[in-house]
Amino acid sequence: MDELEIKKLWQSTNDKLEKSFVIDKKNTEEITHMKVYSLLGSMKPIKFFALLVGILWVGIGGIALSSIYLNSFNEANKFFLFSASIQVGLTAISLYIYLYQLITIYQIDITEPIIRTQEKLSSLKISTLWVTRLLFLQLPVWTTFWWNETMLTDWGILQWIMTLFFTLSFTVIAIWLFFNIKYENRNKKWFQLIFSGKEWTPLMKSMELLEQVEEYKDQNAST
Template identity: 85%
Template sequence: MNELELKKLWQTTNDKLEESFVINKNNADDITQVRVHSILGSMKPIKIFTLLIGILWVSIGMIALSSIYLNSFSEANKFFLFSASIQVGLTAMALFVYLYQLITIYQVDITDPIIRTQEKLASLKTTTLWVTRILFLQLPVWTTFWWNETMLTDWGILQWVGTLFFTISFTAIAIWLFFNIKYENRNKKWFQLIFSGKEWTPLMKSMELLEQVEEYKE
């Protein structure tokens, strides 16, 4: 075999290897997109269930609160009324985020470029962190909804100390979580305790799969 034939054989082999690499890369992209689509699909039931329960809760709350504000505001327990209003308002905000997430999940398509899927996953990650922050802001009002005006005249110092201790503690926890729930803390135990299950684990698994594909390409 002369030099020219060797060069032709080398070129042919090289072309086949490059073609095989391209095919494998495309197959890896397609398989990963299918897996990501399936994993994200597992999040749909819990999102739909949460959305439906949340809508029912907020609807009942808004109807009840509207009736109180319009018909018996002067006689109503203001502590309960304002606490319930804050709770319902924050829950309504969270529902809009859940609705956005559900729409985003349904928009993920196996034919999308990986970069586009990554953008949607990044959006789901960010909104999941935000909706959790919003929901934790409800903590303080769960300690104040039962307060009433007779507390101001009938309670002693020890009763107020105990009550305010719980309210201030819950407020401090809510504020701390609001500012510390961020992706950089994902490896901390308290973060992993909060973020686990069907609303977080599939998202992280999907992101890892896409990152592995990007590393394979490189």
């Protein structure tokens, strides 16, 4: 076998390897996109349920509170009124985030570039952290909505100590969670206890799959 034949054989082998690599890369990306699409699809039912329940809660609560503010504000229990207003307001903001997440999930296309899908997953991750922070901020008002003016005159010191202890405890917990619920703490036990199930696990698995594809592409590119 002369030198020319060796060069032709080498070139033919190299072309076949490159073609095989391109096909393998394409198949890997397509399979990964399909898996990600399926994982994100499993998040839709819980998002729809949360959105539906939230709309009913905010709708009924908003109508009731509006009626109180307009018609019987002076006679209303201010503790209940302000506590319920905060709760309904935070829930309304959370509803907007859930709607945004559903739209984002439906916009993900299995044919789009991986980098574009990663951007959408990142926005889903950030919005999930934010909606959880907001929902935990409701904790203190669940301890104050039943307060009333008679407490100021009829209650003893022990009753106030116990009541304020629970309210302050829930407030501290809510504030602590608001500032500590962040992606950097994802490996901590308390974080994993909060973020488990259909609203978080599929999202993390999807991000890991895309990262693996990117690592695979980088490894092959370097070789």
